[in-house]
Amino acid sequence: MNNALHGVLRPLGAALVVVSLAAGHAAAQPADREFPRAWDGDPDLNGIWQALGTAHWDIQDHPASAGPSEFGAIGAAPPGQGIVAGNEIPYQPWALEQKQRNFENRYIDDPEVKCYMPGVPRATYLPYPFQIIQGTGKIMIVYGFADANRTIHMDKANPEPAPIDSWMGRSHGRWEGDTLVVEAAGFNGQAWFDRAGNFASDALRVTERYRPLSPDALMYEATIEDPNVFTRPWTMRMPLYRRLEEHAQVLEFECVEFSEGILYDHLRRQATQ
Template sequence: MRTRHTVSILCAAIVLAVPATGRAQQDIPRLSDGKPNFSGVWQSMTTANWDILTHGASAGPPEYGALLAVPPGMGIVEGDEIPYLPEAAARKQRNFESRWTEDPEAKCFMPGTPRANYMPYPIQIFHSEAAMLFAYQFAGAARIINLDDHQPSSIDSWMGWSNASWEGDTLVIDVTGFNGLGWLDRSGNHAGYQLHVVERYTFAGPDAIDYEATLEDPDTFSRPWRMSFRLYRNTEPETHLMEFKCVEFTEELLYGEFIKRPEE
C-alpha cells in the first residue's frame, strides 16, 4: 500500500511538471520558423564592467570623490579566477595601474566582445529568419550575426566576426577576428588578438536570457575559461536605444597635449 501511494505521488508530480514546462516553452517568443526570437532591448544587472571577478568597493581618483568609486559586486567568471599566463598577468597589473586613462572605454573605443554585453548600457537585438543585428548604446557599437553565410573574418576588429548556429533553442555564436586591443573590464583584465569567444544565448523565460561565454587565447590564458550572467528585457513602453556618441567627450584625454590654448 505504501509503495503504491508513493508511486501515485510521483506520477502526480510528473503530470503537474509537464504542463509547466510546456507553458514555459510556449512563453518564449518565436519566429515563424519556430526558432526563439531574441528581438528586444536587453541589459545585464552586474558590476562586471568594473571587474569581472568578485570585488569589494574601492575609491576612484580622489579629486572626483565618490563619482568614480567602484561598487562591490560578485564575479561572473566560473571559479572566480582567470588563468593568465605569467606575461599576461603582468600586463593585467600594468593595465590596472593605468586604468583611469588607458581603458579603451575611457577613450570611447568599441567595447569588444564579450564586454559589450555586460556594460551598464542597453543592447537592442534585431532578429529575423534571415538576419540578426546586435546594437549597443555605448559608442554606437554593433555586430552583424551571420546566421547562414558563415565566413572567416576578413579583417581584425574590436567587436570580432560572429558566425551563429543553433543547438536546440540555444543560439551559439562563434566570434573570432579580434584586434587584441580590447579590455574585459575597467580593472585591466584583457585578451589578445588570438581571442576566440563562443557565446551561448538561452531563454530563461520570455524576458530573461541566460548568457554564457567561453574564452580561449593561447597567448594570454593557460586554458579556456567561462563566464555567465543573465540579461533582462526592458519592458517599458516605447523602449529603444538612444544615441551615446562619446567621442566628443574624450578630446581632452586623447588630444589635450596637442590643443592650442589661448595664452594666459
C-alpha cells in the same frame, strides 16, 4: 457510512481538490510563460536586453575600491560578485603582470575612457541596454555605447575569417536546439573585458551562448580562448533581462565628445611666445 471511513475520505477528497487545482494551474502556466518563437520555430530573441550586476567594473569577485579622490563616491567601484566560472582567470605570468599594470593605469588606458568600441563580450554587460534584431539569415545587435554594433551571420555554412581585425570582430552563429551559439573572432586585441584591466590579444576567440530561461530572461555564456594570454579556455556566465518598459529604446551614447581632451590634446599646437 461509518465515522471511521468518513474520516478517511474527507481529507482525501480535499487533497484531490487541491491536486486538481494545482494541476490545472500548472497546465495553464506553460502557455503563458512559453518563450516566444520566430516564424521558423527558433526562439524569438527580438527585443531590448540588459545585464544587471557589477561585471562592468570587474568580471571577478571584488570589494569596493576608491577612484580618484576628487571624484569621491562617484569615481569609486562598488563591491560585486564575479561572473567568471570558478572566479579564476588563467593568465600566463607575463599577462597577469600586464593586467595589474592595466588596473593601475585604468583611468587613462581603459579603451572605454577613450570612447572606443567595447568589443566582445564586454559590450554585453556594459550598464546600458542593447537591442537584438533577428532576421532570417542575419542577427544584428545594436549597443548604445560608442555606436557599437555587430552582425551575426547565420547563413554561412563555412564561416569566413574576418577580412580585417576590428574592435567588434566577425561573428557567425547557429542554433543548437533553443540556444543561439555565436563564434566571434577577428579582434584587434585592444579591447578590455572590464575596468579592472582584464584583457586579451588579437588571437582572441569568443564562443557565446544565448539560452532562453523565460520569456524575459536569457542565460548568457561566453567562453574565452586566447593561447597568447591564457593557459586554457575559461568561461563567464550571467543572466540577461528583457526591458519591459512600453517605450524602451537603445539611446546612442555619443561619448567621443567627452574624450576629446584625452584623445587629441597632445596634437594641439602649443601657443608660442
